[in-house]
Amino acid sequence: QVTLRESGPALVKPTQTLTLTCTFSGFSLSTSGMCVSWIRQPPGKALEWLARIDWDDDKYYSTSLKTRLSISKDTSKNQVVLTMTNMDPVDTATYYCARRSSGSGLDPWGQGTLVTVSS
Amino acid sequence: QSVLTQPPSVSGAPGQRVTISCTGSSSNIGAGYDVHWYKQLPGTAPKLLIYNNNNRPSGVPDRFSGSKSGTSASLAITGLQAEDEADYYCQSYDSSLSGPVVFGGGTKLTVL
Numbered sequence: 001q002v003t004l005r006e007s008g009p010a011l012v013k014p015t016q017t018l019t020l021t022c023t024f025s026g027f028s029l030s031t032s033g034m035c036v037s038w039i040r041q042p043p044g045k046a047l048e049w050l051a052r053i054d055w056d057d058d059k060y061y062s063t064s065l066k067t068r069l070s071i072s073k074d075t076s077k078n079q080v081v082l083t084m085t086n087m088d089p090v091d092t093a094t095y096y097c098a099r100r101s102s103g104s105g106l107d108p109w110g111q112g113t114l115v116t117v118s119s
Numbered sequence: 120q121s122v123l124t125q126p127p128s129v130s131g132a133p134g135q136r137v138t139i140s141c142t143g144s145s146s147n148i149g150a151g152y153d154v155h156w157y158k159q160l161p162g163t164a165p166k167l168l169i170y171n172n173n174n175r176p177s178g179v180p181d182r183f184s185g186s187k188s189g190t191s192a193s194l195a196i197t198g199l200q201a202e203d204e205a206d207y208y209c210q211s212y213d214s215s216l217s218g219p220v221v222f223g224g225g226t227k228l229t230v231l
Contacts, residue, residue: 037220046121047157047165047208049220063218096164105155105210107167107176 002026004036004097004110011116012087018115022080022097029055029075033102036080038071040093041112048093052100053080089117122147123209123223130229131199139226141192141209147221149190152212156185156194159206159225168207169194196228204230 008020020038027034038050051071052060061069070083080097094114098106124142131137141154148154154172157165167176169185172192184195192211196203209223 039222046225047210047222049210049218049222052220060219063216103171105153105167105170106157106165107170109164109166112164 002099002108004099004108006095006097006110006113008095008113008115010114011118013119014088014117016087018082018084018087018091020082020084020095020097020113020115022082022110024078024080024097024099027099027101029053029073029078029080031055035100036073037098037100037106038080038082039096039098039106039109040091041096042090042093045093050084050095051082087117091115092117121224122213122218122221123211125207125209125223125226127224128227128229130231131196132231133199133201135199136195136197137199137228138196139194139207139209139228141194141211141223143190143192143211143221145190146215147190147211147213148187148192150214152214154185154187154192155210156183157208157210159208161205165208199230201230204228 004024034055037052053071068085073080094112096112098109156169158168159165172187173185182197186193207226213221
């Protein structure tokens with residue numbers, strides 16, 4: 001059974017750096033074709049894709065946010081870490097991680113973690 | 120402003136058929152990239168509903184179907200049921216400056 005779980009601070013202050021960890025089980029990110037993406041959803045709004053890291057360590061970022069994002073993986077710990085710098089109240093959202101295997105969509109998703117940006 | 124355009128809302132009575140459109144451009148759906156659909160119930164994470172345009176993951180009823188043509192894709196739901204009331208999102212890939220992965224703005228389905 002494949003599961004993913006997001007963890008990180010529930011509250012960050014403006015200008016701070018957010019670090020989120022996605023801990024997964026049931027698959028290996030060293031397997032060819034495997035990828036993990038981060039997606040966020042502001043309250044009441046649509047999904048927004050943020051970043052992706054592939055089994056071969058290729059990394060992809062949202063064009064509008066790439067100067068603020070960094071994604072990395074620790075295959076031995078089954079974890080993917082996303083950092084977002086210079087947080088702003090508009091970054092308040094539920095942050096999800098999700099797996100993508102070759103030839104499919106994002107499946108499954110973690111339960112999400114709500115991050116509020118406020119002073 | 121989402122790269123993929125969906126109607127904000129659709130509705131239908133139980134038993135009816137509804138469709139949700141997802142309109143893109145030549146840099147995403149029109150470029151031949153696959154379209155995936157997700158269903159999101161209130162307060163929960165999205166769940167994959169249709170992958171690669173018209174494939175259903177195990178456990179998804181055959182009342183749900185997807186199609187793609189040109190720069191658009193559609194999700195069809197037949198035999199509408201109360202539990203179908205949710206938000207639906209399309210997702211594809213993009214070769215322009217929009218970014219490699221793009222979502223639609225989401226469609227709220229109301230079962231009357």
